[in-house]
Amino acid sequence: MRTILITLTALGLWPAAAHAQDSNTEDLAAPSSATAPERVTMPAKRVAIHAHLEINLSADTAFEPTSLAPDAWYGVNDDLTVGLVHSATARSGVVGGAGSSLCLTGSGGGCAEAYRGFGLEARYQLLRDKISLAADGGLHINHFDPFQLALKLGVVGRWRPSPQSKLAVDFSPSLFFGFTERDSGNKEVLVLPGTVMYAVAPKISLAAQTGLVLPFADAGDTFAIPLSLGASYQLNHRISLDVAFSLPALIGGDQITNGFDARTLTLGGGYAL
Amino acid sequence: MLSRNSLRLALALALPLAACASDQAARQCYPVASWAAPAFRCASGAPAPVVAEPVIEPMPEEPEVQVNAETIDLKERVQFENDSAVLLDASRSLLDDVARTITEHPELVRIRIEGHTDDKADDRHNQRLSKRRADAVRNYLIEHGVAASRLEAKGFGESRPIADNSTEEGREQNRRVELHIVERAP
Numbered sequence: 001m002r003t004i005l006i007t008l009t010a011l012g013l014w015p016a017a018a019h020a021q022d023s024n025t026e027d028l029a030a031p032s033s034a035t036a037p038e039r040v041t042m043p044a045k046r047v048a049i050h051a052h053l054e055i056n057l058s059a060d061t062a063f064e065p066t067s068l069a070p071d072a073w074y075g076v077n078d079d080l081t082v083g084l085v086h087s088a089t090a091r092s093g094v095v096g097g098a099g100s101s102l103c104l105t106g107s108g109g110g111c112a113e114a115y116r117g118f119g120l121e122a123r124y125q126l127l128r129d130k131i132s133l134a135a136d137g138g139l140h141i142n143h144f145d146p147f148q149l150a151l152k153l154g155v156v157g158r159w160r161p162s163p164q165s166k167l168a169v170d171f172s173p174s175l176f177f178g179f180t181e182r183d184s185g186n187k188e189v190l191v192l193p194g195t196v197m198y199a200v201a202p203k204i205s206l207a208a209q210t211g212l213v214l215p216f217a218d219a220g221d222t223f224a225i226p227l228s229l230g231a232s233y234q235l236n237h238r239i240s241l242d243v244a245f246s247l248p249a250l251i252g253g254d255q256i257t258n259g260f261d262a263r264t265l266t267l268g269g270g271y272a273l
Numbered sequence: 274m275l276s277r278n279s280l281r282l283a284l285a286l287a288l289p290l291a292a293c294a295s296d297q298a299a300r301q302c303y304p305v306a307s308w309a310a311p312a313f314r315c316a317s318g319a320p321a322p323v324v325a326e327p328v329i330e331p332m333p334e335e336p337e338v339q340v341n342a343e344t345i346d347l348k349e350r351v352q353f354e355n356d357s358a359v360l361l362d363a364s365r366s367l368l369d370d371v372a373r374t375i376t377e378h379p380e381l382v383r384i385r386i387e388g389h390t391d392d393k394a395d396d397r398h399n400q401r402l403s404k405r406r407a408d409a410v411r412n413y414l415i416e417h418g419v420a421a422s423r424l425e426a427k428g429f430g431e432s433r434p435i436a437d438n439s440t441e442e443g444r445e446q447n448r449r450v451e452l453h454i455v456e457r458a459p
Contacts, residue, residue: 089308168306170308170312197308232307272304
């Protein structure tokens with residue numbers, strides 16, 4: 001089964017890469033001015049694909065699970081973007097989940113099934129200024145068996161002090177409402193991630209993320225304050241690479257593994273078509 | 274269950290790729306580093322490569338400012354702070370060239386600086402903003418040696434679009450400053 005999934009993933013991503021090769025003859029250059037405001041949605045008719053390799057590094061379960069999570073985003077127009085997402089980063093905004101999608105190794109941490117679910121997301125740009133802000137929501141299948149369906153409502157934003165500033169702050173608060181199988185734990189969860197990115201070089205940004213993950217049920221015992229440190233490397237105007245070391249619950253409730261005992265490594269690659 | 278999941282996955286991965294067939298890449302947009310992907314920056318203007326590449330043959334430089342029969346064309350756009358008439362530093366060298374060009378062409382007796390906006394805000398706001406931006410350019414040129422009597426400034430707001438205001442790229446083209454030659458000495 002795992003082999004089939006890996007093959008399917010390769011088949012799914014390879015045509016995109018081939019397509020991207022065809023597109024390489026297009027203008028790969030950036031605007032000479034970096035004064036334009038940023039956006040947290042796709043430009044019209046553009047496609048972006050991200051793939052995250054999410055690796056559990058916890059002491060007794062290193063590399064189990066290891067999961068591969070592809071995300072695809074499409075700009076319907078300049079304001080509306082839709083996405084098919086698998087990664088913990090895209091689904092909740094919090095970096096550092098392992099076992100959120102195609103499980104390659106291990107059976108714990110969400111990997112009881114080889115393919116546990118996906119999310120359909122939509123973003124609508126509300127502001128495009130010093131603060132770029134988009135409404136963000138979607139339907140997420142957290143597990144196929146039992147069938148856990150959740151609605152996500154939130155916003156995603158980015159603040160930069162000035163267009164030329166090396167500093168950027170990303171935030172993506174969201175609330176998940178569990179629709180089905182609530183007795184099996186599919187209940188409301190508030191997620192409040194915030195990320196600081198600082199460009200140490202034109203192509204390299206260092207990043208730090210923290211926030212709050214707050215399930216409404218047994219909040220005192222299940223909350224988590226994560227911490228992730230990492231970097232993003234913009235290889236060129238199409239390809240980006242990311243790495244993040246995460247403590248998914250640096251501080252957390254008694255019912256979850258917390259502190260330095262829970263660790264993950266996320267390796268990501270993105271391609272903008 | 275396993276084969277059903279496989280089918281789900283195949284469909285899930287194939288769905289966004291179908292959209293690729295209609296790829297009409299916006300040429301002036303590029304991704305920026307973000308963990309809350311996707312994040313992009315779009316702007317118009319002359320593209321610049323990320324990595325400096327060796328120049329194989331020297332190319333003759335296109336002038337930044339071109340005097341035509343009825344207009345003075347600028348190779349780049351005059352840029353302002355967002356929703357403001359404050360000139361960005363990036364545009365100062367361009368306007369220095371404009372001032373120099375006008376000074377070197379005394380036959381250009383009178384020039385009208387026109388400000389234009391997109392249609393994002395209301396008409397009155399856009400009208401005022403376009404006038405203030407035209408004034409800002411006029412003042413800059415006067416400060417850099419152009420006689421005030423040769424320059425007039427006028428704001429047209431959103432009334433004269435040159436591109437489709439329903440797209441980001443179109444709106445960027447509509448946010449512009451133009452220089453028109455009103456009177457030329459024989």
